[in-house]
Amino acid sequence: MSAVTHDVVVIGGGMSGLMASAYLAGKGFKTALISQGDPVCCLSTGCVDVLSPGTHPLEGFDGLPPGHPYRLVGRKGIEDGCRLFKEIMATTTIPYAGTVRKNREILTPIGTFKTTCLVPLTMTGAEGCRDGYTHVISFNGLRDFYPSYITSRLKNTGFSLYDAGITSTLGIATRFEDKAFLEAFIAWIEGLEIPPGKVALPAVLGIQSPVQIMEEISRRIGSEVFEIPTLPPSIPGLRLFRALKGALTARGGDLYWGKAVGSVECRGSMVEAVTLATQGRPSRVQGRAFILATGSFVSGGLFARIDTVNETVFDLPVYVPGPRKDWFWNDFFTAGHPIEKAGIEVDGSLRPTRSDLKNLFVCGSILAHGEIMKNHCGHGLAIATGLKAARICEGFLS
Amino acid sequence: MTFEHCVRCTICVENCPVYKVEPLFPGPKQSGPDAQRFRLDGEKSVDQWVKYCCQCRRCEVACPYGVQVAEIILKAQLKYGEEHLSPFSSHLFANAYHLEAIGSTLAPLFNRVAALSLTKKAMSLFGISGELDLPAFRFLNLERGRRRKGRGRKVVFFYGCHLNFNRPDIGTGIRDLLVSMGCRVVMPPQTCCGLPALGNGDLDMARKYANKNASVLTSYIDRGFDVVYACTSCGLSLVQDYPGILDVEGGRKIAENTYNVHEYILSLIQQGSVKIPLGILERKIAYHIPCHLRALGIGYPATKLFKLIDGLQVSVLEDHCCGMAGTYGFKKRNQNTAARLGEIASGAIRGLGVDAVVADCGACRMQLEHFTGLPALDPSEIIREALQNSPEHRGKTEKGIVRWWRGIKDARHAARTLPAWPRR
Numbered sequence: 001m002s003a004v005t006h007d008v009v010v011i012g013g014g015m016s017g018l019m020a021s022a023y024l025a026g027k028g029f030k031t032a033l034i035s036q037g038d039p040v041c042c043l044s045t046g047c048v049d050v051l052s053p054g055t056h057p058l059e060g061f062d063g064l065p066p067g068h069p070y071r072l073v074g075r076k077g078i079e080d081g082c083r084l085f086k087e088i089m090a091t092t093t094i095p096y097a098g099t100v101r102k103n104r105e106i107l108t109p110i111g112t113f114k115t116t117c118l119v120p121l122t123m124t125g126a127e128g129c130r131d132g133y134t135h136v137i138s139f140n141g142l143r144d145f146y147p148s149y150i151t152s153r154l155k156n157t158g159f160s161l162y163d164a165g166i167t168s169t170l171g172i173a174t175r176f177e178d179k180a181f182l183e184a185f186i187a188w189i190e191g192l193e194i195p196p197g198k199v200a201l202p203a204v205l206g207i208q209s210p211v212q213i214m215e216e217i218s219r220r221i222g223s224e225v226f227e228i229p230t231l232p233p234s235i236p237g238l239r240l241f242r243a244l245k246g247a248l249t250a251r252g253g254d255l256y257w258g259k260a261v262g263s264v265e266c267r268g269s270m271v272e273a274v275t276l277a278t279q280g281r282p283s284r285v286q287g288r289a290f291i292l293a294t295g296s297f298v299s300g301g302l303f304a305r306i307d308t309v310n311e312t313v314f315d316l317p318v319y320v321p322g323p324r325k326d327w328f329w330n331d332f333f334t335a336g337h338p339i340e341k342a343g344i345e346v347d348g349s350l351r352p353t354r355s356d357l358k359n360l361f362v363c364g365s366i367l368a369h370g371e372i373m374k375n376h377c378g379h380g381l382a383i384a385t386g387l388k389a390a391r392i393c394e395g396f397l398s
Numbered sequence: 399m400t401f402e403h404c405v406r407c408t409i410c411v412e413n414c415p416v417y418k419v420e421p422l423f424p425g426p427k428q429s430g431p432d433a434q435r436f437r438l439d440g441e442k443s444v445d446q447w448v449k450y451c452c453q454c455r456r457c458e459v460a461c462p463y464g465v466q467v468a469e470i471i472l473k474a475q476l477k478y479g480e481e482h483l484s485p486f487s488s489h490l491f492a493n494a495y496h497l498e499a500i501g502s503t504l505a506p507l508f509n510r511v512a513a514l515s516l517t518k519k520a521m522s523l524f525g526i527s528g529e530l531d532l533p534a535f536r537f538l539n540l541e542r543g544r545r546r547k548g549r550g551r552k553v554v555f556f557y558g559c560h561l562n563f564n565r566p567d568i569g570t571g572i573r574d575l576l577v578s579m580g581c582r583v584v585m586p587p588q589t590c591c592g593l594p595a596l597g598n599g600d601l602d603m604a605r606k607y608a609n610k611n612a613s614v615l616t617s618y619i620d621r622g623f624d625v626v627y628a629c630t631s632c633g634l635s636l637v638q639d640y641p642g643i644l645d646v647e648g649g650r651k652i653a654e655n656t657y658n659v660h661e662y663i664l665s666l667i668q669q670g671s672v673k674i675p676l677g678i679l680e681r682k683i684a685y686h687i688p689c690h691l692r693a694l695g696i697g698y699p700a701t702k703l704f705k706l707i708d709g710l711q712v713s714v715l716e717d718h719c720c721g722m723a724g725t726y727g728f729k730k731r732n733q734n735t736a737a738r739l740g741e742i743a744s745g746a747i748r749g750l751g752v753d754a755v756v757a758d759c760g761a762c763r764m765q766l767e768h769f770t771g772l773p774a775l776d777p778s779e780i781i782r783e784a785l786q787n788s789p790e791h792r793g794k795t796e797k798g799i800v801r802w803w804r805g806i807k808d809a810r811h812a813a814r815t816l817p818a819w820p821r822r
């Protein structure tokens with residue numbers, strides 16, 4: 001049996017688990033991250049929603065219900081989380097802009113504006129594009145992105161199509177990493193004679209080095225360039241995920257990817273090890289402390305059956321808002337859906353209440369009462385609670 | 399999980415290396431679960447694009463719902479292969495073991511002939527890419543080499559075709575490493591794991607190979623041996639395909655008793671008295687994680703050994719498929735895809751300022767050496783180098799055969815100085 005003891009084992013490789021493990025690995029703890037698969041982050045816009053969609057991200061803080069996870073981390077915890085996130089991202093090829101004091105605007109693929117808090121540098125140019133001309137560039141055959149949606153909604157815009165020789169966002173993004181392709185593309189724009197203003201593209205400007213590619217285009221054509229997030233497969237989401245994962249390995253964290261935790265070993269009130277459901281002999285990962293960040297229903301951290309909702313790793317008690325008839329709505333992705341409240345209830349140190357496990361801390365969208373869609377707090381909540389769990393773990397271990 | 403569990407989230411698509419560069423391949427979601435809804439047993443396949451999938455299994459590792467995307471596609475590939483005449487190159491590569499055995503027997507001649515431009519043109523007629531050099535063969539392969547027996551834990555070393563025919567030096571190195579840790583290492587007759595045959599659409603051939611190996615391996619397992627592999631594709635085949643799609647007798651037993659070599663060494667260190675005297679090694683390396691090591695889901699055990707070596711700086715790269723995928727990249731049909739992916743994987747390495755690329759898979763090493771121009775090493779070579787730098791061995795810089803002999807002598811010495819592993 002392969003037995004390796006870590007200081008801390010984080011289960012779930014989403015925004016929350018990645019933040020927690022990157023923080024702890026950075027502090028020199030022997031950290032392992034286990035994940036069954038890639039997280040919801042890969043489907044997201046890559047922008048971090050913190051809370052209210054108005055001008056100030058935290059203006060809705062006081063209106064949050066008493067059990068909301070943000071109440072446990074406080075305004076300062078949210079601020080610290082966002083700061084650490086930006087610090088980590090600044091060490092990667094996709095730095096972020098923004099603060100928790102003011103929301104920013106990004107342009108959506110349907111020509112509307114969306115407010116969000118922390119934004120990758122490639123999307124910041126959307127701000128102020130209402131004031132001048134914006135030229136949208138899309139690609140022949142690219143599905144899921146229609147520039148005419150934008151030009152019909154947004155005044156003072158126009159568009160052109162480029163033939164990239166491949167029609168998927170991933171394929172085009174890959175080609176942008178190729179010098180020859182980039183040169184040909186720039187030469188083509190230069191020949192377009194676009195009116196002065198900004199140039200907007202779907203988010204396909206490379207996978208590894210988008211900022212570099214954006215700046216190169218911008219420098220050569222003399223206009224500000226920015227990206228518009230697209231439907232999944234979402235390149236900015238993929239970039240964010242890969243950059244955070246890379247930040248973790250750069251800090252010495254160990255990855256176990258692609259297998260779910262199959263079983264857990266506890267002695268008394270301590271978790272001692274978890275076992276991965278590998279095809280052969282089960283792999284056992286030992287730790288002194290554990291962080292549970294397996295996400296909500298979408299990622300499989302919670303699983304709804306006809307009569308109950310289960311937590312899939314430790315079988316922790318799950319808070320459910322009343323009997324099934326109260327929460328069984330047809331459309332899962334609606335803000336205010338009652339099942340959004342479901343999850344694990346925790347105490348002030350993020351230990352699950354109604355469980356006597358002492359070295360287990362819970363963070364991210366698996367927490368009860370988060371109501372992520374209603375409160376616009378997806379990545380923000382994952383980041384802030386991830387950092388909080390990591391800090392508590394740090395204290396627990398030392 | 400079957401195709402019915404797919405929620406069409408597209409996460410697998412984001413991870414497919416072939417989809418990134420090959421416009422003719424619709425990606426894992428469409429060729430896997432989506433198309434599976436329309437595939438009927440009695441009907442002939444119409445989805446010729448499934449052959450573009452290189453079976454890296456990245457889609458499967460990424461899927462948050464555990465859908466066996468790559469296996470769905472593999473089955474479609476096998477079905478397609480059965481119904482259609484496959485190109486000559488597929489038959490050749492399905493039989494890679496015998497091809498390599500000939501190459502090794504006639505090593506000096508074969509290596510020269512393979513390098514001729516006329517040979518490359520001829521290969522091209524048979525659907526083999528002339529872009530890449532075929533691997534050089536060694537006459538003194540592991541099959542012909544001597545077996546080495548220590549006294550402690552009993553290990554069957556499944557060395558695989560690449561080490562056997564092309565890099566027996568790495569194979570003997572690993573054997574000596576295990577012996578130095580007190581293991582009794584045997585290398586019984588063995589053949590190709592079967593993965594190349596599977597990848598070239600020949601299930602029967604794959605089963606034939608697998609059954610041959612299975613009877614040998616299970617007989618050793620029954621006598622208290624552990625199976626240890628170094629090549630991560632062989633490992634994946636033993637652990638995943640033997641009990642899975644190949645369904646060989648004893649497959650489950652093999653899967654349960656098979657270890658990655660670094661995982662094994664770690665467990666020896668972890669469990670008790672064995673210490674390896676690793677010296678300082680001032681190197682900066684890029685560790686390219688082979689797709690099939692990812693697919694094994696055992697983490698990256700060699701990285702944990704690297705952390706025990708002072709002075710060693712390691713960048714772990716796990717987001718790229720090198721494009722070679724066993725014999726995939728050698729086919730003319732795939733040569734552009736393989737080259738583009740090789741370029742991308744190498745691009746990620748070049749910027750790091752490393753002095754070598756390290757990978758557990760022979761195919762990755764060939765490909766990355768070709769594209770980065772850096773030496774490509776097996777993780778065990780780094781560990782052996784660190785062992786040689788330990789205080790007892792510092793300052794010895796022999797070359798060639800002297801160094802090879804020295805290596806063995808050192809390992810013997812290390813074996814003597816180590817506390818013996820308790821017998822089972």
Ligand SMILES: Cc1cc2nc3c(=O)[nH]c(=O)nc-3n(C[C@H](O)[C@H](O)[C@H](O)COP(=O)(O)OP(=O)(O)OC[C@H]3O[C@@H](n4cnc5c(N)ncnc54)[C@H](O)[C@@H]3O)c2cc1C
Nearest residue numbers: 012014015016036037044045049261295299364365378379
């Ligand atoms: C389609 C979509 C788009 C979104 N877009 C945005 C956006 O643009 N901005 C924003 O701020 N928020 C967005 N959100 C919300 C946000 O993405 C999530 O709330 C947040 O990322 C959740 O992070 P997490 O770490 O809690 O969990 P997750 O990201 O869900 O990660 C959980 C991880 O745990 C793993 N896991 C589950 N079970 C096991 C197990 N048994 N063993 C091992 N591993 C396991 C999963 O594979 C997964 O990788 C979006 C959500 C969705 C669904």
Ligand code: SF4
Nearest residue numbers: 404405407408410461
């Ligand atoms: S990742 Fe899994 S669930 Fe998502 S589309 Fe692919 S196979 Fe379906």
Ligand code: SF4
Nearest residue numbers: 414451452454455457
């Ligand atoms: S196995 Fe690899 S090449 Fe095949 S579909 Fe999956 S990710 Fe793509």
